[in-house]
Amino acid sequence: MNELVKKDLKYLWHPYTQMKDCERVPPVLIEKAEGVKLFDVDGNFYYDTISSWWCNVHGHCHPEIKKAVRRQLDSLEHVLFAGFTHSPAIELAERLVSISPNSLEKVFYSDNGSTAVEVALKMSFQYWQNKGVTGKRKFLALDLAYHGDTIGAMSVSGVDLYNERFSPLFYDSYKVPSPYCYRCPAGKEKGACSLECLGFMEERLKESAGEISAVIMEPILMGAGGMIIYPADYLAGARALADKYGVHLILDEVASGFGRTGKMFASEHASVEPDIMCVSKGITSGYLPLSATLVTDDIYRAFYDDYEKKKTFYHGHTYTANPLACAAAVKAIDLFREEDTLRNVRMIEQRLGSFLEKMSGYEIVGDVRGVGAVGALELVKARSSKEPFGIKERIGVEVYKKGLESNLLLRPLGNIVYFFLPLCAKTEELDDIFRRSEKVIERVSGSGEF
Ligand SMILES: Cc1ncc(COP(=O)(O)O)c(C=O)c1O
Structure with missing residues (x-):
């Protein structure tokens, strides 16, 4: 084992990793990256098919983003964001407001996806109190949602493997079945339904809207819950229900934002305008940590008053609006126009x-789904019964290991092998990725190792 990797295992504790597994599959020591490829110290390359946890947009080591960060580094690396401001934050806010749904007019920065969600939840919660409505203290979420790893975000998430252990710490929230078409909670067939699943949300709102502050959901694409892709009409239906029952609609675009689904924001597939929107990941194209929570003027106004009225939003993080991150984000947004990124996503979507x-012809593949640069294969033991592989079988780990042998960074979510491709991927790269991925699936289905 490489000496540096030995040191890694001596000193480090990696996220979402059973460290015992690292004895058999040690972390790959990456030295550099370019475009869609990562290179390790031994000169091997790996296609970054999951955009380094869904954040890389324009490719690694992009000369223009590097230039923007370097330029910023020469003038201002950081300054507190209360009482002080700076041009990268202002320029970025102007761009965010101009590219986001029309309803959104104000930008509140933080530094990762989970905190963008915490901010959204706290803003909605305090909004009602500032308005003198005291009963709205709960949230309604989808049962397979993932909104982050802080306690507040986990309370509205539902991926049991990650969250169950911490459930005694959660605040009470309502969960309704997710629009998971392959395993429809209303017992319907994919593509042959009248969105009966939306009825679960309506039922809950009809009964409990007086206690509910907001509905929170990932628009179109439910990432960590299994790359579930649901119909745009479901999202439009949720917007209509939020209006009908007088609750906010918070859209968590942390994963789906910045072109990943083929639109700048996934809400555009349904022409839906949220009350609050959370963004992170792709905002800086994966160069520096940053997030933002965008709100309507109505929400902003509910906090705007004389100081002694105690309506101020008391929330902030040390690295809020870090100038280096904002400079990277300004450039990353401009590149969408300069490089016609969404056009490339259409090409990716077609090839994907x-x-x-x-x-979908492989026996082990129960379902395939895709939108924009995101695609997923749901692996099953038997297609007829849709029986999933169990936790002991660890089929995802087999795919991961065989992926590395085939120069691919694939990091399945349990039984879901997915692609979350950098939006700069070229045709030849895609063809190579898919050719290698097919081999991996072939090897895994034939190996009997699970
Ligand atoms: C939809 C969604 N929301 C929130 C988060 C949390 O973001 P972070 O990991 O930056 O805290 C994620 C992360 O994967 C996500 O997919």
């Missing part, structure tokens, strides 16, 4: 679609 269709 053909690949998914081909893969």
Whole structure:
């Protein structure tokens, strides 16, 4: 084992990692990256098919983003964001407001996806109190949602493997079944339904809207819950229900934002305008940590009053609006226009679609789904029963290991093998990625190692 990796294992504790596994599969020591490729110290390359946890947009080591960060580094690295401001934050806020749904007019910065969600929840909660409405103290979320790893975000998330252990710490929230078409909670067939699943949300709102501050959901794409892709009409229906029952709609675009689903924001698929929107990950194209919570003027106004009225939003993080991160984000947003990034996503979507269709012929593949640069294969033991592989079988780990052998960084979510491709991927790169991925699935289905 490489000496540096030995040191890593001596001193480090990695996220979402059973460190015992690292004895058999040690972390890959990455030295540099370019475009869609990561290079390790031994000169091997790996296609970054998951955009380094869903954040890389324009490719690694992009010369223009590097230039923007370097330029910023020469003038201001950081300053507190209360009582002081700076041009990268202002320029970025102006751009965010101009590219986001029309309803959103104000930007509140923080530094990661979970905190953007915490901010959204706290803003909605305090909004009602500032308005003199005291009963609205709960949130309504989807049962397979993932909104982050802080306690507040976990309370509105539902991925049991990650969260169950901490459930005694959670505040009470309502969960309704997710629009998971392959395993429809209303017992319908994919593509042949009248969105009966939306009825679960309506039922809950009809009964409990007086206690509910907001509905929170990931628009179109539910990432960590299994790359579940649901119909735009469901999202439009949720917006209508939020209006009908007088609750906010918070859209968590942390994963789906910045072109990943083929639109700048996934809410555009349903022409839905949220009351609050959370963004992070792709905002800086994966160069520096940053997030933002965007709100309507109505929400902003509910906090705007004389100091002694105690309506101020008391929330902030040390690295809020870090100038280096804001400078990276300004450039990352401008690159969408300069490089016509969304056009490239259409090309990716088309190629990814053909690949998914081909893969749906494999017995081990129960379902395929895709939108924009995101695609998923749900692996099953038997197609007829849709029986999933169990936790002991660890089929995802087999895919991961065989992926590395085939120069691919694939990091399945349990039984879901997915692609969350950098939006700069070129045709030849995609073809190579899909060719190698098919081999991996072939090897895993034939190996009997699970
Ligand atoms: C939809 C969604 N919300 C929030 C988060 C949390 O973001 P972070 O990991 O930056 O805290 C994630 C992370 O994967 C996410 O996918």
